[in-house]
Amino acid sequence: MIQIREEQQGECQKIRQVIVAAFGGDTEANLVELLRDRNRAPVALVAVSDNKIVGHIMFSPVTITPAPKTFRAVGLAPLSVLPEFQRQGIGSMLAREGLKKCAAIGFEAAVVLGSHHYYLRFGFSRASLYGLGNEYDADEHFMAIELKHGALDKVSGTVRYSPEFKECGC
Numbered sequence: 001m002i003q004i005r006e007e008q009q010g011e012c013q014k015i016r017q018v019i020v021a022a023f024g025g026d027t028e029a030n031l032v033e034l035l036r037d038r039n040r041a042p043v044a045l046v047a048v049s050d051n052k053i054v055g056h057i058m059f060s061p062v063t064i065t066p067a068p069k070t071f072r073a074v075g076l077a078p079l080s081v082l083p084e085f086q087r088q089g090i091g092s093m094l095a096r097e098g099l100k101k102c103a104a105i106g107f108e109a110a111v112v113l114g115s116h117h118y119y120l121r122f123g124f125s126r127a128s129l130y131g132l133g134n135e136y137d138a139d140e141h142f143m144a145i146e147l148k149h150g151a152l153d154k155v156s157g158t159v160r161y162s163p164e165f166k167e168c169g170c
């Protein structure tokens with residue numbers, strides 16, 4: 001039985017181990033810690049199986065230029081599941097619950113840069129269809145989803161992740 005809940009203080013090391021194991025390196029784990037330390041992760045969830053943390057997801061605010069400053073959007077990254085727990089739906093549970101929480105706290109849209117084979121299932125579409133570009137020049141792998149109906153109708157521009165992504169080499 002998998003439980004999805006918010007990450008808690010004191011779990012940083014366990015979460016780090018999950019991210020390093022999933023990505024095979026520490027770049028994304030460093031990113032998660034920096035975002036958390038700087039309070040730039042409004043939503044961060046873990047998946048727990050038998051008291052063991054087996055998955056993690058983080059969302060951080062993104063800017064869209066030239067969108068109104070009041071427009072609130074979030075980037076999904078990174079998403080990690082321990083290799084031995086992959087392909088059991090845990091990543092999907094984290095993504096769906098995370099998007100729900102982002103919507104509940106007022107974010108109007110979310111973006112993700114990743115495999116479209118994976119993320120289209122959550123309702124993401126190619127971001128360029130909304131007139132959204134990105135600083136990485138990614139095309140079909142850069143996707144967006146409205147968390148509030150019609151939110152992206154009047155917004156277009158270049159999406160930028162928090163500066164911590166560049167700081168960590170992401």
Ligand SMILES: CC(C)(COP(=O)(O)OP(=O)(O)OC[C@H]1O[C@@H](n2cnc3c(N)ncnc32)[C@H](O)[C@@H]1OP(=O)(O)O)[C@@H](O)C(=O)NCCC(=O)NCCS
Nearest residue numbers: 022078079080081086087088089090091092114115117118
């Ligand atoms: C991507 C990841 C989080 C998926 O977690 P998961 O719990 O295995 O995902 P689910 O069980 O919900 O979904 C499994 C599906 O995802 C697909 N999938 C898994 N990893 C994928 C990847 N890197 N690229 C494309 N598809 C992927 C599987 O092929 C499977 O597809 P299917 O349902 O069509 O057979 C996990 O594989 C992982 O931690 N990977 C390493 C880190 C990473 O690449 N994170 C994503 C980038 S931020």
